[in-house]
Amino acid sequence: xxxxxxxxxxxxxxxxxxxxxxxxxxxxxxxxxxxxxxxxxxxxxxxxxxxxxxxxxxxxxxxxxxxxxxxxxxxxxxxxxxxxxxxxxxxxxxxxxxxxxxxxxxxxxxxxxxxxxxxxxxxxxxxxxxxxxxxxxxxxxxxxxxxxxxxxxxxxxxxxxxxxxxxxxxxxxxxxxxxxxxxxxxxxxxxxxxxxxxxxxxxxxxxxxxxxxxxxxxxxxxxxxxxxxxxxxxxxxxxxxxxxxxxxxxxxxxxxxxxxxxxxxxxxxxxxxxxxxxxxxxxxxxxxxxxxxxxxxxxxxxxxxxxxxxxxxxxxxxxxxxxxxxxxxxxxxxxxxxxxxxxxxxxxxxxxxxxxxxxxxxxxxxxxxxxxxxxxxxxxxxxxxxxxxxxxxxxxxxxxxxxxxxxxxxxxxxxxxxxxxxxxxxxxxxxxxxxxxxxxxxxxxxxxxxxxxxxxxxxxxxxxxxxxxxxxxxxxxxxxxxxxxxxxxxxxxxxxxxxxxxxxxxxxxxxxxxxxxxxxxxxxxxxxxxxxxxxxxxxxxxxxxxxxxxxxxxxxxxxxxxxxxxxxxxxxxxxxxxxxxxxxxxxxxxxxxxxxxxxxxxxxxxxxxxxxxxxxxxxxxxxxxxxxxxxxxxxxxxxxxxxxxxxxxxxxxxxxxxxxxxxxxxxxxxxxxxxxxxxxxxxxxxxxxxxxxxxxxxxxxxxxxxxxxxxxxxxxxxxxxxxxxxxxxxxxxxxxxxxxxxxxxxxxxxxxxxx
Numbered sequence: 087x088x089x090x091x092x093x094x095x096x097x098x099x100x101x102x103x104x105x106x107x108x109x110x111x112x113x114x115x116x117x118x119x120x121x122x123x124x125x126x127x128x129x130x131x132x133x134x135x136x137x138x139x140x141x142x143x144x145x146x147x148x149x150x151x152x153x154x155x156x157x158x159x160x161x162x163x164x165x166x167x168x169x170x171x172x173x174x175x176x177x178x179x180x181x182x183x184x185x186x187x188x189x190x191x192x193x194x195x196x197x198x199x200x201x202x203x204x205x206x207x208x209x210x211x212x213x214x215x216x217x218x219x220x221x222x223x224x225x226x227x228x229x230x231x232x233x234x235x236x237x238x239x240x241x242x243x244x245x246x247x248x249x250x251x252x253x254x255x256x257x258x259x260x261x262x263x264x265x266x267x268x269x270x271x272x273x274x275x276x277x278x279x280x281x282x283x284x285x286x287x288x289x290x291x292x293x294x295x296x297x298x299x300x301x302x303x304x305x306x307x308x309x310x311x312x313x314x315x316x317x318x319x320x321x322x323x324x325x326x327x328x329x330x331x332x333x334x335x336x337x338x339x340x341x342x343x344x345x346x347x348x349x350x351x352x353x354x355x356x357x358x359x360x361x362x363x364x365x366x367x368x369x370x371x372x373x374x375x376x377x378x379x380x381x382x383x384x385x386x387x388x389x390x391x392x393x394x395x396x397x398x399x400x401x402x403x404x405x406x407x408x409x410x411x412x413x414x415x416x417x418x419x420x421x422x423x424x425x426x427x428x429x430x431x432x433x434x435x436x437x438x439x440x441x442x443x444x445x446x447x448x449x450x451x452x453x454x455x456x457x458x459x460x461x462x463x464x465x466x467x468x469x470x471x472x473x474x475x476x477x478x479x480x481x482x483x484x485x486x487x488x489x490x491x492x493x494x495x496x497x498x499x500x501x502x503x504x505x506x507x508x509x510x511x512x513x514x515x516x517x518x519x520x521x522x523x524x525x526x527x528x529x530x531x532x533x534x535x536x537x538x539x540x541x542x543x544x545x546x547x548x549x550x551x552x553x554x555x556x557x558x559x560x561x562x563x564x565x566x567x568x569x570x571x572x573x574x575x576x577x578x579x580x581x582x583x584x585x586x587x588x589x590x591x592x593x594x595x596x597x598x599x600x601x602x603x604x605x606x607x608x609x610x611x612x613x614x615x616x617x618x619x620x621x622x623x624x625x626x627x628x629x630x631x632x633x634x635x636x637x638x639x640x641x642x643x644x645x646x647x648x649x650x651x652x653x654x655x656x657x658x659x660x661x662x663x664x665x666x667x668x669x670x671x672x673x674x675x676x677x678x679x680x681x682x683x684x685x686x687x688x689x690x691x692x693x694x695x696x697x698x699x700x701x702x703x704x705x706x707x708x709x710x711x712x713x714x715x716x717x718x719x720x721x722x723x724x725x726x727x728x729x730x731x732x733x734x735x736x737x738x739x740x741x742x743x744x745x746x747x748x749x750x751x752x753x754x755x756x757x758x759x760x761x762x763x764x765x766x767x768x769x770x771x772x773x774x775x776x777x778x779x780x781x782x783x784x785x786x787x788x789x790x791x792x793x794x795x796x797x798x799x800x801x802x803x804x805x806x807x808x809x810x811x812x813x814x815x816x817x818x819x820x821x822x823x824x825x826x827x828x829x830x831x832x833x834x835x836x837x838x839x840x841x
Contacts, residue, residue, distance in 0.1 A: 136817075137814075137817060140810050140813050140814045140817065141814065143806075143807055143810040144807055144810050144811045144814055146495065146496065146802075146807060147496050147499050147804070147807050147808070147811065149495075149496075150457075151448065151457045151458055151492065151493060151494035151497065152458075152492070152493045152494075153448070153458050153460055153478070153490040153491070153492050153493075154490060154491045154492075154493075155488075155489070155490055155491075156176075156194075156477065156489040156490055156491045157193070157194055157195075157196075157489050158463075158486060158487060158488045158489065159191075159195070159196025159486070159487050160196065160484070160485055160486050160487070161181065161189075161191070161196075161481070161485040161486075161487060162485060166184045166212075166213075166214075167181075167182045167183060167184045167212040167213070167214060167215040167225065168181045168182060168215060168467060168468040168481055169181065169182045169215035169216055169217050169223045169224075169225070169468070170217070170468055170470045170479060170481060171217070171221050171223065171237045171239065171470075172193065172239070172470065172472055172473060172477075172479065173239035173241055173473070174472075174473045174474060175241065176193055176472050176476075176477050176489075177192070177193055177194070177241055178190055178191070178192065178193060178199065178239050178241060178250055179191045179192075179193045179479070179487070180237045180239055180252075181481075182204075182212060182215035182223060182225055183201075183212065184211055184212050184213075185211065185212070186203060186204050186207040186209060186210060186211065186212050186227075187201045187202060187203045187204065188201070188202050188203075188204065188223075188237055188252075188254050189201045190202070190239070190250060190252050191487075193479075193489060196487070199250055199252070200250065200252045202252050202253075202254045203254075204225070204233065204235065204254060204256065205256065206231075206233045206235075206256050206259040207225070207227055207231065207233060210227040210228060210229055210231060211227060211228045212225050212226070212227055212228075213226050213227060213228045213268035213269060213270075214226045214268070214269055214270070214271075214272040214286075215272075216272050216273055216274060217470065218234070218274050218275050218276045218333075219275060219276065219333040220236075220432075221236050221237050221238050221239070222234065222235070222236050222237075222274075222275070222276035223235050223236070223237055223276075224272065224273075224274030224275075224276065224282065224284055226268065226269040226272050226284075226286055227268070228267075228268040229261075229262075229265040229266070229268075230261070230262045230265060230266035230267065230268070230269070231259065231260065231261045231262070232259070232260045232269075232274075232282075232284045232286065232296055233256065233258070233259045233260070234256075234257045234258045234259075234274065234276045234282035234284070234298075235254055235255060235256045235257055235276075236254075236255040236257060236276065237253070237254055237255075238253055238255065239252075240252075240253060257276055257280055257282060258276075258280065258281070258282040258298045258300065260282075260284075260296060260298055260312065266288070267288050267289075268288070269286035269287060269288055270287065270288060270289055271286065271287045271293075271326055271327065271328065271329050272284065272285070272286045272329065273285045273286075273329035273330050273331045273338075273377075274331055275331045275332065275333050275334065275335045277333070277334060277335055279299075280299075280300060281297070281298065281299045281300075281335065282296075282297070282298045282335075283295070283296070283297050283298075283331055283335030283352065284296040284331075285317075285329045285330075285331050285338050285340075286329070287325075287326035287329065289325070290325065292316050292317055292318060292319050292326070293316070293317045293319075293326045293329060293340055294314060294315070294316055294317070295313075295314070295315040295316075295317060295338065295352060295358055296312070296313075296314055297311075297312070297313045297315075297335065297352070298310070298311070298312050299311045315352075315357060315358050317338070317340060317348070317350055317358055317360075318360070319340070319342060319348075320342065320344075320346050320348070320363055321344075324342045324343065324344050324346070325342060325343045326340050326341070326342060326343075327341055327342055327343045327373045327374050327375060328340075328341035328374045328375055328376050328377040329341070329377065330377040330378055330379055330386065331352075332379055332383045333379075333383060334383075335352060336351065336352050336353060336354065337349070337350065337351060337352060337383065337400075338350040338352055338358070339377050339379075339386055341366070341373075341374025341375075341376075341377050341388065342373065342374060343373035343374070344370045344371075344373060345365055345366060345367030345368075345369065345370050345371075345372050345373055345374060345390065346363055346364070346365060346366070346374075347363070347364050347365075347366040347374060347377075347386075347388060347398065347412060348360060348362075348363050349361045349362045349363070349364075349400055349410065349412055359408070360408070361400070361408045361409070361410040362400070362406070362408060362410050362411050362412045363412075364398070364411075364412035364414075366388045366390070366396065366398065366412075366414070367390045367391075367392070367394065368392070368394070372390050372391050372392050372394075373390065373391050374388060374389070374390055374391075375389055375390055375391050375424050375425050375426060376388075376389035376425045376426060376427060376428045376439070377389075377428070378428035378429070378430050378437065379430065380397070380430050380435055380437060380451055380511075381430055381431060381432065381433070381434065381435060381528045382511070382526070382528030382529065382530070384399065384400070384511040384512055385397050385398065385399050385400075385415070385435075385451060385511050386398050386400075387428050387430070387437050387439070387451075389421075389424075389425025389426075389428055389439055390424070390425060391424040391425075392420065392424065393420040393421030393422060393423055393424060393425060393441055394417070394420045394421075394425075395417070395418040395419075395420065395421070395425060395439050395447075395449065396414055396415075396416060396417045396418070397414075397415050397416040397417075397451045398412050398413060398414055398415060399412070399413045399415045399509075399511055399512070400412055400413075401413050401512070401514055413514075415509045415511075416451055416454045416509065417454070418439075418447075418449050418454070418456055419447075419456050421439065421441035421443070421445055421447070422441060422443045422445060423441040423442040423443040423445070423465075424441055424442050425439055425440070425441050426440055426441055426442050426465060426466050426467065427439070427440040427466050427467065427468055427469040427480070428440075428469070429469040429470045429471050429478070430471070431471050431475045432471060432473055432474075432475060433474065433475035434450070434475065434497060434498060434530075435450055435451040435452050435497075435498065435530050436448060436449065436450045436451075436457070436471075436475065436494065436497050437449055437450075437451065438469045438471065438478055438480075439469075440462060440466035440469045440480055441465075441466065442465040442466070443465070444461055444462040444463050444464045444465060444466060444482065445459065445460075445461060445462075446459070446460045446461065446462050446466065446469065446478070446480055447459050447460070448460075448478070448492070448494070450497040450498065451530075452498050452503060452508060452510070452530050452531075453497065453498060453499075453500040453502060453503050453508075454502070455497075455500060457494060457497060458492075458494075460488075460490060462480045462482050462486075462488050463482060463486060463488065464482035464483060464484055464486060465482055465483045466480050466481070466482050466483075467481055467482060467483045468480065468481040469481075472492075475492070475494070476491065476492055476493070477489065477490060477491050477492055478490050478492055495802075495804075496804045496807065498530070498531055498533065498804055499533060499804050499807075499808060503532075503533050503534065504533055504534065504535050504808070504811075505534070505535060505536060506534075508532070508534065510530060510532055511530055517777075518534040518536040518537055518777055519532040519534050519537070519775075520532060520533065520534050520535070520537050520538055520775040520786070520791070522795060522799075522805045522808075523798075523805075531804065531805065533804070533805075533808050535788075535808075535811075535812065535815070536777070537775035537776060537777050537785075537786070538775055538786055538787060538788045538791050538812065539788065539815075540777060540779075540785070541775060541776075541785030541786045541787045541788075542761060542787040542788050542789070544692060544779060544785050545692065545695050545696075545699065545760070545763070545767055545771075545785055545787050546757065546760040546761050548692045548693070548695060548696035548699075548781060549695065549696050549699035549700050549702075549703055549760045549763075550703070550753075550756065550757060550760060551696065552696045552697060552699075552700035553699070553700040553701075553703040553704045553707060553756060553760075554707060554753055554756070556700070556704055556708075557703070557704045557705075557706075557707035557708040557711060557752075557756070558707065558708075558711050558749060558752075558753070560580075560704075560708055561707075561708050561711035561712040561715055561749075562711075562715060562737055562741075562742065564576055564577060564708075564712055565712050565715035565716045565741075566715065566733065566736075566737040566741060567641075567644070567733065567737070568645065569640060569641065569643050572643065572645065577709075577712060580704070580705050580708050580709065581705060581709050582705075583701065583704070583705040584705035584706060584709070586701075586702070587765075588702055588763060588764070588765040588766050589765045589769070591698050591699075591701060591702055591765075591766050592698065592765045592766040592767075592768060592769030592770050593769055594698070595694050595695070595697065595698035595766060595769065595770035596690060596694075596769040596770045599694055599697065599698065599770075600689050600690045600691075600694045600770065601689065603693065603694060604689050605663070606660060606663050607675055607693075608663050608666040608667040608670065608671060608675055609659040609660050609662065609663035609666065610659075610693070612659045612662065612663075612666055613655065613656060613659045616655050616658065616659055617651075617652055617655040617656065617659075620651050620652075620654075620655045621648060621651060621652070624647070624648065624651050628647070679782060685780050685782055685783075686780070686782065686783055687782045687783075688771075688772045688774075688782065688783050688784045689772075690770055690771045690772050690784050691771070691772075691780075691781060691782045691783055691784055692771075692780070692781040692782070692783065692784070692785065693781050693782070694770050694771075695766065695767060695770050695771055695784075695785075696781075698766045698770045699760055699763055699766050699767070702759065702760075702763065702766060703756040703759050703760050706752065706755055706756050706759055707752045707753060707755070707756040708752075709752075710748060710749075710751060710752035710755065711745070711748065711749045711752045713748065714745040714747070714748025714749055714751075714752070715741055715742075715745045715748075715749075717745070717748070718740075718741045718744045718745050722740050722741070722744060723736050723740060723741060726739075726740045746834050747831045747832075747834040747835040750827065750830060750831050750834060751827065751831050754823065754824065754827035754831075757823060758820055758823065758824065761789075761816070761819065761820065761823075762789055762816065762820070763787075763789065764787075764789040764790050764792075764793050765793075767785075767786075767787050767789070767790045768790045768793055768794065771784035771785055771786070771790075772784030773786050773790060773794065774786060775791075788812045788815065788816055789816060791809070791812065792809050792812055792813060795809060796809050
């Protein structure tokens with residue numbers, strides 16, 4: 087070791103050993119590698135955890151419904167006048183007996199709890215009893231009397247025990263002037279104001295509508311109104327085999343033994359009006375055996391003697407004198423025997439059908455699916471849903487009761503309703519519709535994702551059409567032609583644009599840009615032709631000038647000449663907006679769109695969204711593209727110029743292909759940004775899920791729909807889980823796009839890396 091100056095003799099300068107430095111670097115490398123690996127693994131695990139959570143929330147949508155036997159017992163041979171009513175907790179069952187009483191039974195054990203007589207029957211025997219809305223019951227006696235009553239099952243907790251307080255609340259009773267025969271077919275409704283509407287028919291007689299109302303004046307006097315009307319059957323010899331009355335008593339259905347279905351308007355005190363008659367069975371030898379209005383009373387379930395089940399819609403039809411027509415909308419797998427009972431769910435569009443072989447099935451109207459099949463052990467006389475639709479009960483003709491616990495949390499969701507056309511109530515044909523909520527709880531939810539997926543593609547497409555040409559061409563000009571002094575000003579400015587919050591862009595687009603553009607669309611479309619034409623003409627004129635004059639402008643400062651041209655072209659188009667609208671569009675652009683092209687115009691439309699989202703995407707694509715173009719080795723451009731190529735030829739044929747992997751990555755990142763954009767779409771569009779590609783209408787995207795509806799979606803409900811399904815679709819779409827982009831980028835990089 088060589089002695090050092092200024093140190094005592096024999097003392098050497100300490101020099102770190104090579105092995106010590108190497109060990110330190112190895113330790114540092116291991117620590118850095120571990121930190122990077124940990125961060126990468128953590129990021130991957132975080133993404134997988136998000137995907138797992140979304141999958142857990144979506145999975146219950148595909149669980150099949152289940153029906154678990156909850157007990158069975160016998161009513162002691164009782165097989166007539168049933169009209170079963172259950173309490174919400176499914177502890178007590180109430181049925182009407184032929185002896186004119188209401189019998190309360192423990193639903194779990196079958197033990198009779200109490201039997202309450204119906205005083206208005208005056209000891210008369212009951213011939214028929216039917217359920218009305220909620221806890222209403224309408225009974226008909228053998229001598230022709232009709233009585234409407236309510237059977238509220240009041241079960242209270244007293245000293246830790248459930249105590250039944252049975253009540254039979256009589257509302258209205260009607261008796262004919264002279265005793266008549268018993269009604270063989272009966273339907274009725276008991277309204278909230280205490281009115282009763284009964285529709286009944288005797289053998290070989292036309293159906294009769296009975297309406298009874300009691301009104302109380304301010305002085306306390308009660309006025310009773312009774313009306314009887316006869317509904318004419320289609321032909322002589324036709325019998326009424328099944329009847330149904332709407333809950334408000336304003337609509338009625340008559341199913342005949344010859345397979346016809348009549349739709350009647352009962353009005354409010356007016357004479358009944360026949361709105362339409364339709365053949366609902368395969369031929370006139372097959373009769374209708376059961377009818378029931380679905381929840382909301384916009385659709386009717388029809389069962390016939392050969393076991394066929396269908397759902398029909400009353401639809402408005404301006405071509406008919408009555409203004410209505412009956413339309414077959416859904417059909418289901420047939421039963422083995424005649425349909426004898428139909429029960430509708432009080433919560434959704436599900437319904438039960440039962441036949442004379444004892445088979446019971448659970449269907450859902452919107453999805454057009456048969457969800458469950460069960461056996462009642464004999465011909466079914468009555469069927470009913472629990473008030474919370476979490477159970478079902480049937481009574482066969484021998485008086486045996488069979489009870490099931492039903493788990494059916496998401497009956498209105500299927501692949502067909504999510505991605506296929508569905509015939510919804512009130513629509514004249516199957517279509518794609520997203521409408522998760524309605525004005526009332528009985529509106530069927532419409533969960534079609536097609537309008538939202540189309541809206542996502544639509545918004546992304548128009549944003550990319552606006553952003554990609556500007557960003558990529560701007561990056562080419564900035565990196566290859568612009569003077570460095572100008573480039574050092576332009577590039578940071580564009581990069582700062584990326585920091586603008588999307589909520590600010592959406593706010594400006596919705597409240598300023600959309601109203602500002604509403605009246606200048608003719609000028610906007612004129613700019614697409616005028617400004618490029620002016621730039622082309624100025625460029626041609628510039629090339630014809632003497633070289634000495636052109637040399638006075640430094641290379642890369644051409645933008646200073648073009649900016650005034652662009653501004654002037656924009657100003658001219660705006661000033662000529664009225665003249666263009668008058669000359670091309672007949673003075674009213676919006677009316678021309680509607681009358682000539684049949685297109686609707688919304689103030690907040692895809693043009694506004696394209697501009698707003700374009701400004702959000704342009705900085706990302708521009709920055710990455712410019713970096714990729716600037717990173718092309720100078721030797722390539724110098725070699726191309728040395729061989730005689732122009733700067734433009736060098737940029738297009740040498741620099742652009744070499745930088746294409748980076749430009750492609752920039753476009754894909756911008757695409758992902760546009761697909762996932764929420765706030766701009768939310769604030770700058772009408773947020774309406776429509777099915778068209780028009781640039782003059784708005785849309786609703788998957789991401790915007792999640793943001794709008796997730797705060798109001800009931801936790802664990804169908805809407806809640808469908809929103810998570812949308813998130814899963816966005817996740818999968820982004821993964822597919824990014825994977826494809828990486829494969830293409832790798833292929834391009836491999837192709838041009840040898841240049």
